[in-house]
Amino acid sequence: MSLATETRPMTRREWLLSDRPQSRLQARLGRAYMTWRRFSANRLAVLGLLILLGLVFVAAFADLLAPHSPVIGNLASARLLPPGSEGYLLGADDQGRDILSRLIHGSRLTLAVVVLVAIIAAPVGLIVGAVAGYAGGWIDAILMRITDIFLAFPKLVLALAFVAALGPGIENAVIAIAITSWPPYARIARAETLTVRNSDYIAAVRLMGASPARIVFRHVIPMCMSSLIVRVTLDMAGIILTAAGLGFLGLGAQPPLPEWGAMIASGRRFILDQWWVATMPGIAILIVSLGFNLLGDGLRDAFDPRESGQ
């Protein structure tokens, strides 16, 4: 208490860690700083973050980074070159295309898929869950029954069936994956909503005459965000794997797009003699989805130290 009365200027760290924030901004920044400190203490989580920053970087500058064209190969001299060949660091595929260049350009597809699925599925789940939790009664019962029905489905098989009906292609793959991945978000959002719904501050906002929509969007949904972000991050890995699986079965991105799963499928024929054609894209998928898993784990531990068990 005596510290607060001292006139000595606070360091930035003290300002952030103050248990008596003077403004909303300070409180928010302070919380973010604490979260960041917990997060950055976890070396694996930081590694995950670096992997994903790397992915974004590669995707953004693919044109500059890729040494060759991702779709036009050199059939005459580069066909099935092994890794380490001059100019072809990771080797070349059966069309004489540089595998590294294809992987670099493929990162754009991977990133596009996860981002699109996230921005379709997460808001849907969030709104369904928050509305169900806040409204209660029969609205809750119906919405949650629908959610449970989707949860009880085999996700990959359902996505397969959707793509089969919609026709192969990366857009349809995104739609199919999004349709099958919103239910867990709805469950989380509902659970979070139920815990805040009856709290005093929500009652206070209601007394001040806020409309239900305002309460849900301004006060309930922000409370669901942190657990939702964690869950979405952890799900990203699964989304990448599903998208790659669809690509592998020929239902995702169509040739000659350099989608990693489809690249594995096309390399499958040469697995015995030219192992690198199928191996390299698999390593890329593994690294990126590992990055999402590490990041998600770290975020969960940082946002909710109780859950971490560390």
Next chain:
Amino acid sequence: MSALLTVEDLRVRFPTRTGVVEAVRGVSFTLGRERLGIVGESGSGKSQTGRAIMGLTPPHADASAKQLAFDGIDLISAPPKLRRDLRGKRIAMILQDPKYSLNPVMSIGRQIVETLRRHERVSRAEARERALDMLAAVQIRDPARVFDLYPHEVSGGMGQRAMIAMMLVAGPELLIADEPTSALDVTVQLEVLSILDKLVAERGMGLIFVSHDLRLVSSFCDRVLVMYAGRIVEEIAASELANARHPYTQGLLNCMPVIGADRHPLPVLDRKPEWAL
């Protein structure tokens, strides 16, 4: 009376993010076959004192003492195996809330039999017989029925009796009761206490009764240790309690209502930092 338990300069430390916290800071006492009460607020280190004697200090914490001896056995240098053999057989402990301290997926009977068969070579049938006797000894009216019940199927008072049966079935000489009645209804508290009282007297056990309730302890024990912030601030015979010298003990005593007395203003427990030094 030879000492059953000697504790000298017992310390329990917990490492935390902000540094080492000492929960118990140099506690010393000796115990014969008598009833010793340890009283203090939550966080005063009374429970950790009991657990350190049992050898149940949490693994990330560290317990040390100049001397910690039970019936001539040096507990500090004793190998873990010996301490395990002592636990349940010669030193036992009763925990606070039977709702959490009984294994929810194991029947009460099996949990009692388990203690017995851990420490004595007895046949299944004999173990069952002795468990039933023990249930009868804690005044459970229908031991055979309770034997097969699961913890969630019995009331709190019944659960705590089962807990006592489980801990006393192997015939320990020292019993540490850690807030044994705090989780129970007031009416049930007295029943459980009188059962405990009778068993301790019949079997001539030493008892360490850990509680936050000074009145309960003073009516139940021969001697009382008052703990504050990990230290013993006063040691006093229960009968002398009214003459307690330490202001903290007096404060605890003043918290007790006296029928007919004026309760305004309500006394607030005074805590001075220098007592913790």
Next chain:
Amino acid sequence: MNGRRRARSRKAVAAALQFLVVVATTYLGLLAVTFFIGRVIPIDPVLAVLGDRAPAHVVERTREAMGLNLPLYQQFVIYCRQALSGDFGISVLTTNPVMTDIRRVFPATMELATVGTLIGALIGVPLGVLAAVKRGSIADQIVRVIGLVGYSVPIFWLALLALLVFYARLKWVAYPGRIDIVYEYTFSPITGFYLVDALWQRQWDVLRDVFRHIILPASLLGYFSLAYISRMTRSFMLNELQQEYIVAARAKGLSEARIIWAHALRNAAVPLVTVIALSYAGLLEGSVLTETVFSWPGLGLYITNSLQNADMNAVLGGTIIIGSVFIGINLLSDLLYRTLDPRTRAR
């Protein structure tokens, strides 16, 4: 006493009824979604069935045979009635009824998923227990990494690499498929579970051959369920080891081994059953990708083959079957949960 018992049994009946409603609506939802996929999304389901080169009168006849001239809700009622009686139509690819095909291929998938789950649970549970007990140690870190990689690796890719290493290079396992051609005609399975059949008929050389075929795909699937099971076991065990009854068990003088396995794990087993059941369901699904790599003649391969040939009846039939098994497994795990936990045990 009597009144309480009656109240309890009334409660049990209500719970059972609620359970039935849940199962029924879930199943109805499954049918609604597959109906939507098969009949509503395609612009012309007839073309989806016949292809666009069918003569006009065939198209017209099929349209009527499929009931497509009826209103949508009537179509759905008919669809449900057919699906519930096991009629998913004819597979264009094999020209058999889809149900007949599925009956033929399903045991192969079940066998693979069962062996995979066994491997996953038998290794995953001890690993998870180890990680929880030695929390923060090197062993814990290793188990964590094993789990994380399992979550992150594309299964079909790992399957390809495993084939390359263990079949092509090391020659430890048999080539893709379920059984050697040599035995294809001499071995007559009864249950469709080749391991069980070979054991039953005491055909040791067949058993050896079947084992050499199943071990690699089953281990791969096992690894995926191991990743999930070990992680969940760890977190359940950590939770149990903090409970007061563990302190009480220590106060009784029990050995650490007994505390861990007989007390903590016995309590953790209650939620673990659900986890193992879910991972079994997950493996049924994972088989879609693994079976193509291993040419395993199961439901997964059937679905992917049908997909490639735009055989929607077969795809949707397979989807409904896998969905039904999912629902069944959820139901079963719920029942198991009740019997394992005395607090929810119906009496």
